[in-house]
Amino acid sequence: MPETSGSLPLEIKGLRKTFKRGKGRVEALRGVSFALEHGSVNALLGPDGAGKTTLIRLATGIMAPDEGSVTVLGMDSIGRAQDIQSAIGYMPQRFGLYEDLTVQENLNLYADLQGVGRQERGERYESLMEMTNLAPFTKRLAGRLSGGMKQKLGLACSLLKTPRFLLLDEPTVGVDPLSRRELWSIVDALVRKDDITVLVSTAYLDEAARCDRVFILQDGELIGQGAPDTFVDKARGRxxxxxxETTPRVVQSRLFGKHGIADATLESGWVRVVTRDEDMPESLFREAGAEDPQAVEPIFEDGFMLLLNRDTQADAPALKVARVHGSGDGAAISVTGLERRFGDFYAVKGLTFSVKRGEIFGLLGPNGAGKSTTFRMLCGLLPATGGTLKVGGLNLRRAAAKARKNLGYMAQKFSLYGQLSVLENLNFFSKVYGLSGSHREERVQWALNELDLADQAETTSGELPFGFRQRLSLACALMHEPDILFLDEPTSGVDPLARRQFWARINSLAEQGVTVVVTTHFMEEAEYCDRMLIMMAGELLAQGTPDEIRRYAGTDGDATIEKAFIALVEEHRARQKEG
Known part of the structure; x- marks a missing residue:
């Protein structure tokens, strides 16, 4: 049966959904109601565990509501779930590409599953491959694509039938700024050309700001909706x-979560602050080491943070380490001429840099740049095929096992034991790191208290929201009190509030002498780094402090690390084409 003519793309009324979690139950959605207009692009926002993914799955007919109704293109989600799934496009958080199939074979498979006829495929394939810039890679295995290319292939597979309604659940998680821009250009082009309605869940507030309307969930309730400008207006004058006066990240951490402050973040060497009212807290600024406060035009992110923190304080949760870590002018990490070959292919080539003790150092680059390979070599998980690499004063070629004892590693993907509880994971990893007796018990209790995990101690870790999984991963990486902490895209897919709280913890570790090396695709997070490098195709493009990196984007006040990143990558690509 076809969808009802003239009906709204999505209409939700009194939606409720409850799940079992551990020994209790969690209300994922509590009486949510809203509707989408034809041909509009809509953002679904909210902190981890707010109910975003649950709502999207209910809208696809994959799940049924406990109460209320979901109507998609005039079809009820309970009675006509299969019809809905045939009529819409849906890209889940981790789109199910078959990595041992080529790009073309994935397209063919999904065309078969979606009932796309043979005659329709040729023109549709050509259009999608041109739009995604994947045409040169149709014979490449999906498993060998970069993260950004995988996301674009997943989007292409979900668009094979030109749906009237497209649902995207975190489509740009783990994707570099250039790939994010390319994905959004695809969405914009499709909406304008084919009049497709889009509902996208995202953790990137700049993506939400470009949408027609935003819908904000918190604790399963709809707490705000409207055009982005309406939220901007609420932050005017604040x-x-x-x-x-000192290191920007230190001043930011002093301000974030203080009474009267809704948000504090880093912006091109300054600290951007959003106050709960229009009175400027000059004394608080002075106490934090900030001077020369200037009123600025608000942005969507300011209004979002005001709304999210309307009833609660977003405390900056500094971590207290149990022992003093080494500091001084010596290098915690020293890399010279680092190389890693896979056959004739150089994943990393001639990389040279150093990281000081107690420093936060960033590894940046587009998907496929060689960051993860470099990271794995720094952690002693992958041997280098050339150059020298010293971590904690030890040569990883000769003493990798010894060096690893003093390293903490937080993987990009949740890599703990999902079937074990929070407490069981902490106990397991403390034993793996050789802790025993009262010392092990002390460290487990430290983790539960310092990372606010005590209330979740008996919860199975696989059932935790992203933000709690992140805290648990960090806790496990810190059980043995390492001098050097490696963080591989630690905030990928995490909401803005949880990201700020995470960086407050990391900043406090650095202040106590822990050396931190981090990869991230959130360019605003690069502002927290004392120094960073940007790499592409395994080679170094630039390195320096945030101020030095921003100069690659120009010297005006609008220069950002993201603009510098894009300028460097595009310049490198242009040189490759000329060569």
Missing amino acids: AWRVTP
């Missing part, structure tokens, strides 16, 4: 930019 946005400030202050000049830090």
Whole structure:
């Protein structure tokens, strides 16, 4: 049966959904109601565990509501779930590409599953491959694509039938800024050309700001909806930019979560502050080491954070380490001429840099740049095929096992035991790191208290929201009190509030002498780094402090690390084409 003519793309009324979690139950959605207009692009926002993915799955007919109704293109989600799934496009958080099939074979498979006729495929394939810039890679195995290319292939597979309604659940998680921009250009082009309605869940507030309407969930309730500008207006007169007297990330951590402050973040060397009211807290700025406060035009992110923190304080949860870590001018990590070959292919070539003790150092680059390979070599998980690599004063070629004892590693993907509880994971990893007796018990209790995991101690870790999984992963990486902490895209897919709280913890570790090496695709997070490098195709493009990196984007006040990143990558690509 076809969808009802003239009906709304999505209409939700009184939606409720409850799940079992551990020994209790969690209300994922509590009486949510809203509707989408034809041909609109809509953002679904909210902190981890707010109910975003649950709502999207209910809208696809994959799950049934406990109460209320979901109507998609005029079809009821309970009675006509199969018809809905045939009529819409859906890209889940981790789109199910078959990595041992080529790009073309994945397209063919999904065309078969979606009932796309043979005659329709040729023109549709050509259009999608041109739009995604995947045409040169149709014979490449999906497993050998970069993260950004995989996301674009997943989007292409979900668009094979030109749906009237497209649902995207975190489509840009783990994707670099250039790939994000390319994905959004595809969405924009399709909406304008084919009049497709889009509902996209995202953790990137700049993506939400470009949408027609946003819908904000918190604790399963719809707490805000409207055009992005309506949220910007609510922050008018409350946005400030202050000049830090000391390291910007230190001043930001002093301000974030304080009474009267809804948000504090880093912006091109300044600290951007959003106050809960229009009175400027000059004394608080002075106490934090900030001077010269200037009123600035608000952005969508300011209004979002005001709304999210309307009833609660977003405390900055500093971590207290149990022992003093080494500091001084010596290098915690020293890399010279680092290389890694896979056959004739150089994943990393001639990389040279160093990281000081107690420093936060960033590894940046587009998907496929060689960051993960470099990271694995730094952690002693992958041997180098050339150059020298010293971590904690030890040569990893000769003493990798010894060096690893003093390293903490937080993987990009949740890599703990999902079937074990939070407490069981902490106990297991403390034993793996050789802790025993009262010392092990002390460290487990430290983790539960310092990372606010005590209330979740008996919860199975696989059932935790992203933010709690992240805290648990960090806790396990810190059980043995390492001097050097490696964080591989630690905030990928995590909401803005949880990201700020995470960085407050990381900043406090660095202040106590822990050396931190981090990869991230959130360019605003690169502002927290003392120094960073940007690499592409395994080679170094630039390195330096945030101020030095921003100069690659120009010297005006609008220069950002993201603009510098894009300028460097595009310049490198242009040189490759000329060569």
